[in-house]
Amino acid sequence: MSNLVEVRNLNIKFSGERTVHAVNDLSLTLGEGEVLGLLGESGSGKSVTLRALMRLLPKKRTQITGTVNVLGRDVLALDDEELSAFRGQTVSMIFQEPALALDPVYTIGQQIAESVMRHEGKSQADGMKRALEMLEVVRIPSAKRRLDAYPHEMSGGMRQRAMIALALACKPKILLADEPTTALDATVQIQILLLLRELQREFGMSIIFVTHDIGVAIEICDRVAVMYAGQIVEQGTLSQIVRSAVHPYPRGLLASTVHGAKRGARLETIPGTPPSLDKAPVNCSFAPRCSFAQPRCVEAPPPNVHMEGNRMARCILAEPAAVVV
Amino acid sequence: MTEIIEPIDKLEPLPDIGGVAQPLLQVDGLTKHFPVRGGLFAKSKTVRAVDNVSFAIAKGETVGIVGESGCGKSTTARLLMHLMERNSGDIIYDGRTVGRELSLRELRRGMQMVFQDSYASLNPRLTIEESIAFGPKVHGMAENASRALARELLGKVGLRPENFANRYPHEISGGQRQRVNIARALALSPRLVILDEAVSALDKSVEAQVLNLLVDLKREFGLTYLFISHDLNVVRYISDRVLVMYLGEVVELGPVDDVWDKPAHPYTRALLAAMPSSDPDNRTQVPPITGDPPNPIDPPSGCRFHTRCPFVEAVCSGESPKLSDIDAAGHQVACYMFIPGSGHSKAPPTGAVAP
Numbered sequence: 001m002s003n004l005v006e007v008r009n010l011n012i013k014f015s016g017e018r019t020v021h022a023v024n025d026l027s028l029t030l031g032e033g034e035v036l037g038l039l040g041e042s043g044s045g046k047s048v049t050l051r052a053l054m055r056l057l058p059k060k061r062t063q064i065t066g067t068v069n070v071l072g073r074d075v076l077a078l079d080d081e082e083l084s085a086f087r088g089q090t091v092s093m094i095f096q097e098p099a100l101a102l103d104p105v106y107t108i109g110q111q112i113a114e115s116v117m118r119h120e121g122k123s124q125a126d127g128m129k130r131a132l133e134m135l136e137v138v139r140i141p142s143a144k145r146r147l148d149a150y151p152h153e154m155s156g157g158m159r160q161r162a163m164i165a166l167a168l169a170c171k172p173k174i175l176l177a178d179e180p181t182t183a184l185d186a187t188v189q190i191q192i193l194l195l196l197r198e199l200q201r202e203f204g205m206s207i208i209f210v211t212h213d214i215g216v217a218i219e220i221c222d223r224v225a226v227m228y229a230g231q232i233v234e235q236g237t238l239s240q241i242v243r244s245a246v247h248p249y250p251r252g253l254l255a256s257t258v259h260g261a262k263r264g265a266r267l268e269t270i271p272g273t274p275p276s277l278d279k280a281p282v283n284c285s286f287a288p289r290c291s292f293a294q295p296r297c298v299e300a301p302p303p304n305v306h307m308e309g310n311r312m313a314r315c316i317l318a319e320p321a322a323v324v325v
Numbered sequence: 326m327t328e329i330i331e332p333i334d335k336l337e338p339l340p341d342i343g344g345v346a347q348p349l350l351q352v353d354g355l356t357k358h359f360p361v362r363g364g365l366f367a368k369s370k371t372v373r374a375v376d377n378v379s380f381a382i383a384k385g386e387t388v389g390i391v392g393e394s395g396c397g398k399s400t401t402a403r404l405l406m407h408l409m410e411r412n413s414g415d416i417i418y419d420g421r422t423v424g425r426e427l428s429l430r431e432l433r434r435g436m437q438m439v440f441q442d443s444y445a446s447l448n449p450r451l452t453i454e455e456s457i458a459f460g461p462k463v464h465g466m467a468e469n470a471s472r473a474l475a476r477e478l479l480g481k482v483g484l485r486p487e488n489f490a491n492r493y494p495h496e497i498s499g500g501q502r503q504r505v506n507i508a509r510a511l512a513l514s515p516r517l518v519i520l521d522e523a524v525s526a527l528d529k530s531v532e533a534q535v536l537n538l539l540v541d542l543k544r545e546f547g548l549t550y551l552f553i554s555h556d557l558n559v560v561r562y563i564s565d566r567v568l569v570m571y572l573g574e575v576v577e578l579g580p581v582d583d584v585w586d587k588p589a590h591p592y593t594r595a596l597l598a599a600m601p602s603s604d605p606d607n608r609t610q611v612p613p614i615t616g617d618p619p620n621p622i623d624p625p626s627g628c629r630f631h632t633r634c635p636f637v638e639a640v641c642s643g644e645s646p647k648l649s650d651i652d653a654a655g656h657q658v659a660c661y662m663f664i665p666g667s668g669h670s671k672a673p674p675t676g677a678v679a680p
């Protein structure tokens with residue numbers, strides 16, 4: 001399996017009123033036809049990582065180091081012209097709030113057609129034809145009528161479908177999804193997740209799916225990377241993470257879920273709160289909340305331990321299972 | 326001449342009047358319609374946000390309300406707190422009808438609310454201690470006593486007063502702010518606390534901490550909760566009984582385990598089936614229901630769910646079905662499939678006794 005995306009030692013620092021070390025020494029890969037979940041709580045750097053893959057972060061206040069390779073191209077070195085060709089055609093993104101991501105003054109059809117015209121040099125008529133096809137692909141009922149609808153005329157679920165149609169209009173190889181179902185109602189969320197799963201197979205694309213919800217990750221991901229304080233603390237296949245996580249943070253997260261908890265019984269919790277990221281980490285960021293912490297956890301950064309089956313954890317607890325790569 | 330009231334040192338909870346058998350809160354036919362202005366020639370429309378909702382909360386019980394956005398669960402909470410005027414319906418607190426036998430001031434002593442947005446619900450210009458002490462002072466508590474109370478409550482919600490009392494809301498994290506909001510709600514010694522999506526904005530690891538806190542406080546202060554959430558797992562964990570709402574109406578109500586294990590209303594079934602799987606080898610294959618919830622402006626006639634229901638028949642679009650008992654444990658559902666002789670092909674025959 002070849003890697004479509006290869007991120008090596010990515011660091012992202014925001015400067016300005018206050019400094020935030022949003023992403024610290026992050027490495028990940030995305031294989032062909034794979035759905036990778038980035039799972040983490042707010043402020044863990046999952047959305048920032050996703051945005052860096054498309055260079056959507058504000059230029060002036062962001063310092064990025066490391067390498068981001070997408071389909072063999074160095075994304076961090078693209079100039080503006082190359083970037084706008086790259087966005088939408090090679091890599092596309094869908095967002096949490098379709099009402100904000102879509103342009104309110106153009107109809108859905110116009111927005112999809114514009115993207116097709118820009119990237120594939122097609123005529124307006126061909127663009128509209130593709131738009132209609134795409135609305136049918138994402139199962140929008142009476143698609144023909146919806147071509148002329150403005151975003152505000154649609155319900156939340158319809159808008160999210162329209163945004164997916166727009167993102168997939170130029171058949172990108174990679175789709176970046178930033179919590180696309182978080183703002184939706186439960187009965188609509190599951191429809192969108194199943195749709196994405198189906199389209200992923202149909203189009204053979206790869207997806208990086210950012211979410212804070214383990215349940216959502218279970219429905220859609222093949223592989224999961226759990227983020228904490230701007231780092232991937234553990235990654236592995238979905239069932240490795242869900243069934244036998246090694247790092248205490250994902251273990252705590254899975255244990256603290258209320259799903260299936262007995263009423264009135266105490267829930268397992270992770271004490272404390274995530275660190276503020278105003279300094280780059282010099283040791284394990286999770287150590288202050290960790291019940292397995294040892295003196296060396298606070299002295300130096302934890303090792304990035306490779307385990308059997310392309311699995312990784314940044315924790316001394318994983319050391320017994322280490323394999324040499 | 327205004328009466329001068331001596332500041333007091335302690336706010337006693339409202340006395341228990343009705344005894345154990347009297348529900349702490351009884352809601353009867355609660356209704357709220359919002360007019361929506363039409364265009365110049367278009368006729369004006371109505372959002373039926375809450376339509377003829379009735380339920381009761383026993384003393385010491387936790388009742389959950391679940392439903393999707395626009396189903397009226399938050400409007401219900403705001404109507405109960407009198408944060409907006411209702412069109413009709415009675416709210417009876419411990420046997421006393423609000424507005425007639427119970428003043429709004431007394432009601433606010435007896436019933437408090439915690440909101441979803443922990444930041445927007447605190448005054449940014451007051452320190453945390455001042456925010457918590459504000460309510461008791463309004464209700465006649467002396468300055469010193471109210472500040473002491475605020476510090477005591479901060480301790481109860483797990484925030485060390487010496488570290489937190491003098492901080493401002495923007496200086497603390499979301500989970501800590503929500504603890505402050507809980508402390509503030511408890512400052513008037515209420516017997517009923519309405520929690521409107523109180524843990525929904527929190528991260529999962531913090532959510533579990535706050536849920537544990539709520540369980541502890543309930544035991545310590547003998548509280549009764551109305552717990553509103555869209556998260557079915559959380560509602561199941563914390564509630565004794567649950568109400569399922571759809572487009573402004575209660576469609577199903579009952580003990581939480583009965584509703585979860587034997588959901589009767591097709592909407593409740595769909596809602597439960599829509600929960601993401603927790604087993605990687607057993608993912609959801611078919612969406613339980615298609616389409617979005619309809620707009621609550623001019624909702625469908627009859628059963629409001631009939632436009633999305635897989636079992637819809639002619640009878641469903643006529644009159645709207647009444648909440649009816651389906652067992653002796655208080656499990657009720659508003660669906661023609663469960664009303665004997667309703668004319669629905671799946672309904673039990675007339676005269677049949679509830680199973």
